[in-house]
Amino acid sequence: MPxxxxxxxxxxxxxxxxxxxxxxxxxxxSLLLLNSLEWSKALVWSGxxxxxxxxxxxxxxxxxxxxxxxxxxxxxxxxxxxWLLRWQDIAAIELCTYSQQGWRTPLPWIGIRLKDHSHFxxxxxxxxxxxxxxxxxxxxxxxFKQMKEExxxxxxxxxxxxxxxxxxxxxxxxxxxxxxKAMMANRMRYQRQFHGFDLFLSTSxxxxxGEEFVGLLRRYLxxxxxxxxx
Numbered sequence: 177m178p179x180x181x182x183x184x185x186x187x188x189x190x191x192x193x194x195x196x197x198x199x200x201x202x203x204x205x206s207l208l209l210l211n212s213l214e215w216s217k218a219l220v221w222s223g224x225x226x227x228x229x230x231x232x233x234x235x236x237x238x239x240x241x242x243x244x245x246x247x248x249x250x251x252x253x254x255x256x257x258x259w260l261l262r263w264q265d266i267a268a269i270e271l272c273t274y275s276q277q278g279w280r281t282p283l284p285w286i287g288i289r290l291k292d293h294s295h296f297x298x299x300x301x302x303x304x305x306x307x308x309x310x311x312x313x314x315x316x317x318x319x320f321k322q323m324k325e326e327x328x329x330x331x332x333x334x335x336x337x338x339x340x341x342x343x344x345x346x347x348x349x350x351x352x353x354x355x356x357k358a359m360m361a362n363r364m365r366y367q368r369q370f371h372g373f374d375l376f377l378s379t380s381x382x383x384x385x386g387e388e389f390v391g392l393l394r395r396y397l398x399x400x401x402x403x404x405x406x
Contacts, residue, residue, distance in 0.1 A: 319370020
């Protein structure tokens with residue numbers, strides 16, 4: 177399969193242009209303000225313009241999420257970093273659903289079930305780990321609530337015990353994880369119990385429907401070529 181790069185926001189192509197022309201426009205407006213207002217007022221208005229421009233660029237950059245699909249890997253990239261998965265470590269990719277009174281309700285998340293967590297845990301950086309832990313709290317709570325209602329063993333558990341669980345985690349090969357990596361590993365373990373998956377993609381971060389994206393990922397997964405990290 178050919179490598180494919182997908183971006184959720186079409187404005188990313190114009191971001192350098194927006195940045196340059198925005199700075200140029202602010203410089204021109206600031207000069208006009210200096211010529212028409214008192215210098216103190218002109219500086220205040222110019223400062224507000226600069227602050228608004230910086231905020232707009234920051235928000236636009238933060239909203240851009242990209243995905244790279246190759247014959248061996250799947251990569252999600254944010255403004256501050258990203259995470260990487262080998263296709264050979266993925267067992268299944270499906271749209272998430274929630275069971276309520278016997279009915280399956282679709283959730284705005286795509287679930288990824290892994291065969292092995294170790295490569296992911298070893299490669300992900302602390303900043304992205306923190307973002308994942310924070311952004312998926314609502315999904316975790318939904319699963320916890322359902323598990324507590326359906327399983328008597330969970331009646332005495334509190335949500336804080338699950339969301340803040342940083343107890344040492346040992347993978348199948350005997351590697352031990354502590355701290356933030358252990359919290360991520362335990363979070364994946366709980367999500368597997370609640371929803372059947374380890375990692376999740378929000379459908380709001382895509383450039384197409386969840387069904388279309390799942391179909392695309394499955395095609396790459398089926399055609400994947402194995403690779404070993406050295």
